[in-house]
Amino acid sequence: MVNGVRIKKPKIKKFNGQWVFRLTLPDRTRRRVYSDSYQDALTKRADVISQKLSRKDENFSYKLTITQAIDYYFNEKEKKNLNKRSIERYRQMLNNFVIFLKDKRPKYEYIDEFDKRDVGEFVRYEKLRNLAARTINDEVDIVSELFTILIEDEYLEKNPVIKRKHRIQPENRLPITFTEEELLSILDVAKTHNPRIKWYEFYFTAGITGLRRNELRYLTCRDVYLEDKPPYLLIGKTKTKTPKIVPLHPELQTIFKELTKGKNSDGYVFLNSVGNVIHKDQPTRQLKRICGRLDIDPKKAHLHTLRRTFASLSRKKGLDAEVVQKIGGWKDRSVMEKHYIDLPSQWIIEKYFNINYLQANDKKV
Numbered sequence: 001m002v003n004g005v006r007i008k009k010p011k012i013k014k015f016n017g018q019w020v021f022r023l024t025l026p027d028r029t030r031r032r033v034y035s036d037s038y039q040d041a042l043t044k045r046a047d048v049i050s051q052k053l054s055r056k057d058e059n060f061s062y063k064l065t066i067t068q069a070i071d072y073y074f075n076e077k078e079k080k081n082l083n084k085r086s087i088e089r090y091r092q093m094l095n096n097f098v099i100f101l102k103d104k105r106p107k108y109e110y111i112d113e114f115d116k117r118d119v120g121e122f123v124r125y126e127k128l129r130n131l132a133a134r135t136i137n138d139e140v141d142i143v144s145e146l147f148t149i150l151i152e153d154e155y156l157e158k159n160p161v162i163k164r165k166h167r168i169q170p171e172n173r174l175p176i177t178f179t180e181e182e183l184l185s186i187l188d189v190a191k192t193h194n195p196r197i198k199w200y201e202f203y204f205t206a207g208i209t210g211l212r213r214n215e216l217r218y219l220t221c222r223d224v225y226l227e228d229k230p231p232y233l234l235i236g237k238t239k240t241k242t243p244k245i246v247p248l249h250p251e252l253q254t255i256f257k258e259l260t261k262g263k264n265s266d267g268y269v270f271l272n273s274v275g276n277v278i279h280k281d282q283p284t285r286q287l288k289r290i291c292g293r294l295d296i297d298p299k300k301a302h303l304h305t306l307r308r309t310f311a312s313l314s315r316k317k318g319l320d321a322e323v324v325q326k327i328g329g330w331k332d333r334s335v336m337e338k339h340y341i342d343l344p345s346q347w348i349i350e351k352y353f354n355i356n357y358l359q360a361n362d363k364k365v
Contacts, residue, residue, distance in 0.1 A: 012041045069111035073146045093142045100125050116160040137167045178309045189290050196273040201255050210310035210328035213303050217278050222265040244329045
């Protein structure tokens with residue numbers, strides 16, 4: 001009995017290190033409400049009871065508080081078996097969202113009070129904290145996903161976040177690439193970094209073909225055509241969903257003869273120390289260690305930097321942009337040129353100054 005009204009209090013129990021009670025919704029479906037502490041569970045249960053007491057008739061609609069909405073979001077995420085790092089990142093982003101609400105919207109109690117005007121204020125609030133544009137956009141995406149999940153489960157009717165309107169444009173900056181000297185140093189160390197795995201061959205292939213991580217990891221001996229003229233790699237599964245043919249550069253032909261020697265056609269070209277496909281995080285992890293040994297900027301220590309380096313280095317050596325695009329597999333050349341091409345200013349000046357426009361070639365400008 002609560003305030004003269006008969007209300008059945010849900011029992012709070014400890015389950016898998018968390019405190020939980022079961023809640024029956026108006027449509028008779030049931031769900032669990034999780035808390036990190038017993039006191040937090042008591043607070044959430046008291047909120048549920050206060051909502052039930054405030055109903056005016058039997059057809060009341062259940063409203064989720066902000067805390068309940070975020071808990072529900074993570075319960076749904078945990079069903080997808082995401083890794084701990086991703087979950088922790090999502091928690092940090094939604095924690096920033098909660099900090100904003102407590103600071104700028106302290107009167108908000110339920111999640112449906114948040115509207116599209118608040119989204120713009122949230123973005124401005126994060127800008128004042130000097131967060132990077134990419135971080136703010138990720139936070140906007142996570143908040144949008146929170147509302148999407150609640151809409152799918154019929155807790156809400158509309159999503160206040162309009163991505164194309166509320167995302168901010170990142171500042172233009174030069175792409176991160178390795179210099180030619182850094183690339184040579186990385187390859188030199190990779191030769192002896194881990195003899196059980198062919199890291200030199202792996203990074204060398206990435207650096208002069210622009211192949212993406214999974215294109216390299218899942219490359220099989222069947223995809224290597226050494227006997228054809230010219231030799232090439234057939235990449236069936238690509239990010240753009242379009243198969244592509246990558247000519248096998250002369251510097252790679254001997255390497256691939258050794259890599260495929262004695263292997264079945266279904267076998268992977270690059271293997272880990274026990275003969276299986278290389279784990280998706282291992283190439284970047286090893287590259288970070290190599291860059292650490294060479295005192296190379298840690299911001300560059302990502303496998304995708306080798307793809308950017310391929311584009312930049314190829315253009316620097318005079319390869320036509322269309323050829324670079326075809327080999328690298330960029331669907332749109334503007335994307336390649338905007339995000340991947342990093343031509344040193346001195347090199348551009350030298351090339352530009354060596355061109356004769358109106359005077360004869362034998363005359364100095």
